[in-house]
Amino acid sequence: MNLLKKCVAVLALVPFIALACPEPEVPLDVAPDRAQDLAALQRGAKTFVNYCLGCHAASSMRYNRLRDIGLDEATVKANLLFTSEKVGDVMSIPMQPKDAKAWFGTTPPDLSVIARSEATEEGNGRDWLYTYLRGFYKDDTRPTGWNNIVCKNVAMPHVFWELQGTQKMVLSKPVAEEGKEASNEEGKFDHFELVTPGKMSKLEYDTTVADLVAYLQWQSEPTAQLRRQLGVWVVMFLAVLAFLAWRLNASYWKEVK
Secondary structure (H helix, E strand, C coil), rough: HHHHHHHHHHHHHHHHCCCCCCCCCCCCCCCCCCCHHHHHHHHHHHHHHHHHHCCEEEEEEHHHHHHHHHHHHHHHHHHCCCCCCCCCCCCCCCHHHHHHHHHCCCCCCCCCHHHHHHEEEEEEEEHHHHHHHHEEECCCCCCCCCEEEECCCCCCCCCCCCHHHEEEEECCCCCCCCCCCCCCCCCCEEEEEEEEEECCCCHHHHHHHHHHHHHHHHHHHCCCCHHHHHHHHHHHHHHHHHHHHHHHHHHHHHHHH
16 A cells, blocks of 8 residues: 555656656757666666765665666665665655755655656657756856756756866857848857866766666666566467467358358
8 A cells, every 4th residue: 555655646746747847949869778788777876876866766766676787785785875774765865845945946856757757759758868967057047056958947956067067058149031130139059168177078977977867767667678578478479369369260160161
């Protein structure tokens, strides 16, 4: 019953997660597919625990489920548990919702199914997250000092700024139509310009984000690969069953005639 209540709570949260940001006004970058790369998933789990789990819970995921990506219990205890949690506990956070709302203006969403909830018409949730986590730029008009090209006026600060560095958004210049003066409106996003280098190069940071996104995708549905494998066998079984039924039907009507 407790498990059912938790599942209902997470499913109820999905619409709010998806509606937290408007539809992106920029094309989404294609994220590398590392769903089968256990090393990438393990690195992503480490990044998630160190940088995300302080504010965002994953209430549908237990630490011991990380065994599915090749991490044994001893490794999880030594590297991914920092307080009094046990390996069998869910990935919860001590921060209270009222405190989070006071500090950030909103309650950070649960990330259990974030990769599935942020799927858009332009791309899947993996692409959305990959572009979002690489799309922070300095904006002194925001309370946190940061903004994002995918999620305009985002409440979340850029937690990876030390790794990525500080970048600013460069807008394209409006092109004047023939016979008309150039518009005074701001242009659209063109590219980012690095202001302060981070601890990582662009390639290293993109790789770290890709690993994290791969983990978030796996976390959203840990049994996805097993489901696909079983689906192939089920389709093959149904195909054989359909063939046998067809031949049996033909044999039956042959005797009738």
